[in-house]
Amino acid sequence: MTIAANLGYPRIGPHRELKFALEAFWAGTASEAELQATAVRLRTASRALQQGAGINHIPSGDFALYDHVLETAAALGTFSAEGEGPLPLASLFRLARGAGDTPALEMTKWFDTNYHYLVPRLSAGQRFHLAANPWADAVREGLAQHCRTRPVLLGPVSFLMLAKSADGTNPLALLPALLPAYAAALRGIAEAGAAWVQIDEPCLATDLPAGAAEAFETAYRSLAEAAPGLCLLLCTYFGGLRENLPLAFGLPVQGVHLDLVRDPGQLALALALARRDQTLSLGLVDGRNVWRTDLRAALNLAGRAAGHRLMVAPSCSLLHVPHGLRGETALDPALRRRLAFAEEKLGEVVALARALDEGEAAIAALLRESDAVAAERRAEAPPPALAPEPPPRTAYATRAALQQVRLNLPPLPTTTIGSFPQTAEIRATRAALARGTLDEAGYEAAMRGHIAEAVRWQEELGIDVPVHGEFERNDMAKYFGERLAGFAFTRNGWVQSYGSRCVAPPIIWRDVARPEPMTVRWSAYAQSLTGRPMKGMLTGPVTLLQWSFVRDDLPRETVCRQIAEAIRAEVLDLEAAGIPIVQIDEPAFREGLPLRATDRAGYLRWAVACFRLCSSGVRDETQIHTHMCYSEFADIIEAIAAMDADVISIETARSRMELLEAFTGFAWPSGIGPGVWDIHSPRIPSAAEMADLLRLALRHLPADRVWANPDCGLKTRGWGEVRPALENLVRAAEAVRAEL
Ligand code: GLN
Numbered sequence: 247m248t249i250a251a252n253l254g255y256p257r258i259g260p261h262r263e264l265k266f267a268l269e270a271f272w273a274g275t276a277s278e279a280e281l282q283a284t285a286v287r288l289r290t291a292s293r294a295l296q297q298g299a300g301i302n303h304i305p306s307g308d309f310a311l312y313d314h315v316l317e318t319a320a321a322l323g324t325f326s327a328e329g330e331g332p333l334p335l336a337s338l339f340r341l342a343r344g345a346g347d348t349p350a351l352e353m354t355k356w357f358d359t360n361y362h363y364l365v366p367r368l369s370a371g372q373r374f375h376l377a378a379n380p381w382a383d384a385v386r387e388g389l390a391q392h393c394r395t396r397p398v399l400l401g402p403v404s405f406l407m408l409a410k411s412a413d414g415t416n417p418l419a420l421l422p423a424l425l426p427a428y429a430a431a432l433r434g435i436a437e438a439g440a441a442w443v444q445i446d447e448p449c450l451a452t453d454l455p456a457g458a459a460e461a462f463e464t465a466y467r468s469l470a471e472a473a474p475g476l477c478l479l480l481c482t483y484f485g486g487l488r489e490n491l492p493l494a495f496g497l498p499v500q501g502v503h504l505d506l507v508r509d510p511g512q513l514a515l516a517l518a519l520a521r522r523d524q525t526l527s528l529g530l531v532d533g534r535n536v537w538r539t540d541l542r543a544a545l546n547l548a549g550r551a552a553g554h555r556l557m558v559a560p561s562c563s564l565l566h567v568p569h570g571l572r573g574e575t576a577l578d579p580a581l582r583r584r585l586a587f588a589e590e591k592l593g594e595v596v597a598l599a600r601a602l603d604e605g606e607a608a609i610a611a612l613l614r615e616s617d618a619v620a621a622e623r624r625a626e627a628p629p630p631a632l633a634p635e636p637p638p639r640t641a642y643a644t645r646a647a648l649q650q651v652r653l654n655l656p657p658l659p660t661t662t663i664g665s666f667p668q669t670a671e672i673r674a675t676r677a678a679l680a681r682g683t684l685d686e687a688g689y690e691a692a693m694r695g696h697i698a699e700a701v702r703w704q705e706e707l708g709i710d711v712p713v714h715g716e717f718e719r720n721d722m723a724k725y726f727g728e729r730l731a732g733f734a735f736t737r738n739g740w741v742q743s744y745g746s747r748c749v750a751p752p753i754i755w756r757d758v759a760r761p762e763p764m765t766v767r768w769s770a771y772a773q774s775l776t777g778r779p780m781k782g783m784l785t786g787p788v789t790l791l792q793w794s795f796v797r798d799d800l801p802r803e804t805v806c807r808q809i810a811e812a813i814r815a816e817v818l819d820l821e822a823a824g825i826p827i828v829q830i831d832e833p834a835f836r837e838g839l840p841l842r843a844t845d846r847a848g849y850l851r852w853a854v855a856c857f858r859l860c861s862s863g864v865r866d867e868t869q870i871h872t873h874m875c876y877s878e879f880a881d882i883i884e885a886i887a888a889m890d891a892d893v894i895s896i897e898t899a900r901s902r903m904e905l906l907e908a909f910t911g912f913a914w915p916s917g918i919g920p921g922v923w924d925i926h927s928p929r930i931p932s933a934a935e936m937a938d939l940l941r942l943a944l945r946h947l948p949a950d951r952v953w954a955n956p957d958c959g960l961k962t963r964g965w966g967e968v969r970p971a972l973e974n975l976v977r978a979a980e981a982v983r984a985e986l
């Protein structure tokens with residue numbers, strides 16, 4: 247019999263119950279018992295939902311109060327001495343969020359998703375022990391409600407590979423110290439009554455460093471011995487295993503899960519490698535996107551595995567998609583028909599498993615629906631032909647000279663990254679417009695008031711390149727998505743980003759186009775108030791793509807090109823309206839990098855081409871800026887340079903200009919604004935401090951190409967910080983200028 251399995255379910259709750267419970271607990275208005283009660287309610291509801299849908303292998307232990315990597319590390323005794331018992335919740339949250347002088351653990355992206363995990367820091371002497379067994383507890387919790395679950399553990403090799411070394415030693419060397427804790431966890435899980443355990447090793451879908459293959463062999467030999475009665479499902483996702491396929495199937499595990507959405511082609515080799523006693527778990531339902539599964543196509547693929555022991559599952563945990571479509575009544579019906587969120591995906595998994603056992607006739611009605619949607623999508627007009635790639639801009643030196651004639655800026659020009667505080671008043675104004683208690687004209691007047699005020703004090707302070715302040719933007723992606731054709735927004739499509747933070751990504755479902763200008767009237771109004779060069783602000787195509795659920799019937803590259811065409815039109819309209827400088831933000835540029843090194847050049851090629859497409863239509867005299875938030879640049883510096891912006895601003899304050907080295911080592915060809923104010927901290931930096939950072943930057947870069955600016959936008963800061971800090975920034979620039 248084919249097993250319908252799930253790998254993990256969204257934790258935040260259909261109405262973000264976990265978010266609100268966490269925030270109430272942190273605010274001190276709810277007790278730990280109340281928080282835990284909410285967590286139990288959410289787990290119970292999600293088990294019941296999955297059971298009701300007909301899932302045979304229901305995951306447990308996939309829940310986490312804050313983050314599953316952190317909570318795995320805690321259970322394995324990473325943060326406590328042997329005999330101390332489970333880590334208290336207060337300590338867990340201190341690690342997650344910092345407190346007083348204790349900084350939080352570093353947070354980083356979970357593979358190529360928008361989920362962020364906390365990075366355990368390990369050093370050579372690190373000891374482990376089973377401080378708690380949340381997986382066994384989860385099995386018992388399920389059994390108490392007559393639900394036998396399959397606990398999910400982050401596997402030992404991926405756990406170590408995802409950790410960071412605190413002392414330069416290789417975390418994989420800690421495997422022998424770590425394995426006894428895993429063995430104890432598995433024994434506890436078996437005793438609790440589980441039959442299968444799912445061990446996630448997503449790192450198997452990445453390029454393995456030296457020693458990792460041996461680590462897998464050692465680890466799984468020892469796990470298999472630890473609990474001989476327990477069936478181990480080695481679970482991989484976010485890509486194909488490629489050269490790691492033989493390694494995976496050679497391990498002493500009873501099952502292997504493959505992501506057949508990202509890499510259907512790997513099934514053929516997997517079928518040849520799977521031992522007769524091994525179960526193949528087919529990841530046929532996309533856990534990373536919101537589209538309804540083409541059931542017939544999935545069945546055709548699965549049919550090739552006939553004769554094997556099979557499970558059907560989503561490609562990865564459903565953590566990365568919204569809970570369900572139930573409340574999405576406002577969506578265009580043509581779009582809604584095409585969607586499947588977590589709850590609907592469960593139904594697809596069950597239907598596929600059933601059809602494999604009983605034949606297609608058993609799910610005839612569902613197949614008809616799925617076929618109809620697939621046909622509808624296929625019948626849509628082909629996307630408009632893409633314009634040929636425009637020629638590159640004139641050489642930087644030529645344009646820079648012309649821009650300088652027009653802009654007449656001093657060395658170390660001062661500017662900001664675009665947004666100013668989104669105050670309660672501004673949010674209330676937006677809410678009033680949405681509610682209808684304020685009309686368009688009233689809203690327009692209010693926003694103009696904020697802009698006028700911002701321009702006035704930027705002039706007062708002496709900011710060389712002012713901005714309008716982005717007051718009218720709820721969010722840097724949403725604002726544009728709402729004004730572009732082809733994007734749709736959900737009411738409740740929340741996906742966890744980290745801890746209690748969620749995002750509701752837009753859905754790109756049709757050809758992207760710009761029906762009318764999106765930002766021009768705000769920027770033009772701001773420019774009309776000052777003789778200084780106003781900087782127009784746009785979100786770049788790669789970032790808009792990265793932060794959305796993207797249609798899967800076109801290559802991502804094509805969708806990105808469509809967005810780039812739309813942004814290009816906006817850039818040209820800004821230019822025509824007399825805006826001399828346009829900044830195109832690409833904070834998510836690096837996020838799009840594929841997990842495998844061999845795939846990266848392809849991505850970088852089209853990502854760079856899209857940026858150039860939107861930025862290269864302007865005259866030489868128009869200056870193009872871009873901005874990227876904190877990220878490593880060293881390995882992609884050539885691509886960043888190929889974007890051919892006149893100025894790039896980056897986050898460098900916290901690293902004290904260390905990140906600049908990637909640029910200076912490369913002989914960076916154009917302008918650069920290394921952030922001198924760490925805007926993530928409420929601290930107001932002094933002029934002397936910022937001047938020092940500017941001097942540091944000038945050791946590496948010529949003064950006529952360095953800008954003075956904060957690390958990032960100021961929307962999350964208060965005016966009480968912004969005004970004095972910017973005043974100090976201007977003074978710092980003046981002081982260093984005087985030394986030139
Ligand atoms: N212009 C945007 C802002 O200032 C940039 C934000 C970002 O990089 N994330 O808010």
Ligand code: ZN
Binds near residue numbers: 663873874876957959
């Ligand atoms: Zn930023």
